[in-house]
Amino acid sequence: MSILINKKTKVVVQGITGRDGSFHADQMKKYGTNVVGGVTPGKGGTTISGIPVFNTVAEAAAKTGANTSVIYVPPAFSIDAVYEAVDAGIKLVVCITEGVPANDMLKVYEYVKSKGARLIGPNCPGLISPGESKVGIMPGTIVAKGPVGVVSRSGTLTYEAIWALTSAGIGQTTCIGIGGDQIIGTNFLDVLEMFEADPATKAVVMIGEIGGNDEEMAARYVKTKMTKPVVGFIAGRMAPPGKRMGHAGAIISGGSGTAKDKIEALNKAGIPVADSPTQIPQLIKQKMAGIKKGLKAKPAAKAKPLKKSGKMAVKKPNKTASGKVPGKTKKGGQKRS
């Protein structure tokens, strides 16, 4: 089981003839995603990697039964692409594009909600349900099927955490990057609710960062409603106030949105927070061992602190993944986007 996407998901790629769109359409197909069509106005009737291209999302949806779309078009056209997908009846829209104006997103958010659809992103790596489907740009080589859900505001930091889990022999149900912008379609809280409802997910990793109070709201939900254990990581402890740290949403404004506040909120909700992404598997193991022994009601498991010098306290990758490094598979031909 997984959330949001699985083997049955039928994906249409908006902007499929572009550099990023064509490359990732091919990557998704190779991973096993059911990519049923692509859309580029004016290129209808052609094919890309054997995928039929249509002029409109409505036409693609009518002819292929697509229920999910992924958007790889430049910022100036990406908002229009979201409206087009939603108006064509697509229920899950994943917007990879970085650089979408926040005020546009305010309107899009309301509209998508009114149509009963869900938007993930913008400015996100998308999502992957290992062994079933990937929608977006996450490398398929670092994931493994298993019981842990991963949700994050970041891209490569998420890969680092997923790879740490996979190397430690801990697989995932679904990994979702919700995006680094101020205004995003799906927040931590929404994803936590879905993981809570998914029988296959036994524990969740939540990777947050400075800016906003999404992590705090999620922590409140974990404390009051969630029965499954959650482990956290917060990036940006060293970030100076008032400076945007790459992501549009990663900014400490007016003294709020600091890593310290977020870590405190998570700890108060019984969520242990890792000092390094490599510490996450250890925390997950402790939390999951706690469930088996019926110790779940106990306060947050304390991770063995990382030694600040000398050898790492974190375990080496176990044999299931020993020596294997992400992307090091024989195909290994991922082009850059």
Add this chain to the structure above:
Amino acid sequence: MKIHEYQAKDIFAANGIPVPKGQMAASAAEAVAIAESFGRPVMIKAQVHVGGRGKAGGIQYAENAEAARVWAQKIIGMDIKGLTVKKVLVTEAADIVSESYVGIIIDRAQKKPVIMVSPAGGIDIEEVAAKTPEKIFKLAVDPIIGLKSYQARDLAMKLYSDFNLVRQATDIIMKLYDTYWKIDASLVEINPLITTPNGKVVALDAKINIDDNGLYRHKEIEGLRDLDAEDPSEMEARDGDLSFVKLSGNIGCIVNGAGLAMATMDLVKFYGGDPANFLDIGGSSNPQKVLTAMGIILRDSNVRAILINIFGGITRCDDVANGIVMAYEQLKPEVPIVVRLTGTNEDKAKIILKKVHLESADTLDNVVKKAIALAEIEPAAAGGEK
């Protein structure tokens, strides 16, 4: 992007929001000429991208043109919270009856623009929010329907009881909301919004921040960017399509992805080191970006070691390795460099990196520890590299 008060007031005026007459001056002589042309007392206001100008002495009253000269001379060149004042706004001094606050920001949690008003204007709104939150009134606007007159009037009535003033404030709030959308602002603020003895409501100050993501459709606003007010390295980074923020430590960091870049510098601190910067080379792995990044970092004389951490997914490690070799050969860095490349095409990258003698590490934690150890070695003891 931040713009100056004088620029924000030009935008207000162009959108029908009343502001006092004023003009920017970059020298005392210019300030005198402006004050003379107004022929009445003026305020000399420092134009810097930082709050608390008044408390720092950057806002002064000048009775006449001679006083304007004296104050302009003092304020231009003044240091306010680490920023040097290069320009002043010379503006007609106003008689103030009351001071209020009006501002519009994005509320991330509600996902709506929120208009805030307060009859307690003229002081930092965050201070008002902390001490007397009952004096702040907020309205979250439906972004699709927009702001209705009655809503703006309700807010104006929180500020004034005299309907002559309420009507003017209603109009100002409506126009401020329209301006907010028109220019892709992330914040617009009038603090204070004043009333004058002859019953006029006027924006005495103006603050506008623009959403960087909206700038592509506002070339005229991009032109307002004050290049003097920005860190040259941060500007070079922006031109090179990199995200860079300078910090005060001695370990330069080059990372792909904003989250991982933050996590890497956090880890440097955690293991007892001190990061010199935040730097994200982005999702693409153009070798040129690595060269630009390395150039920016090497210019910082505090830097004693460089840490490169790349998690290849879409980014190809061999591309980054080519960039490192290019940078190494062109820039001939004297500080030690430690590299961790993992993921897509890692093996190819390792072969490429054999061309240059760099330290390497296999994991995130190890690359950080190694960089800290290298930064602690005295340059002389590092052994004949020069």
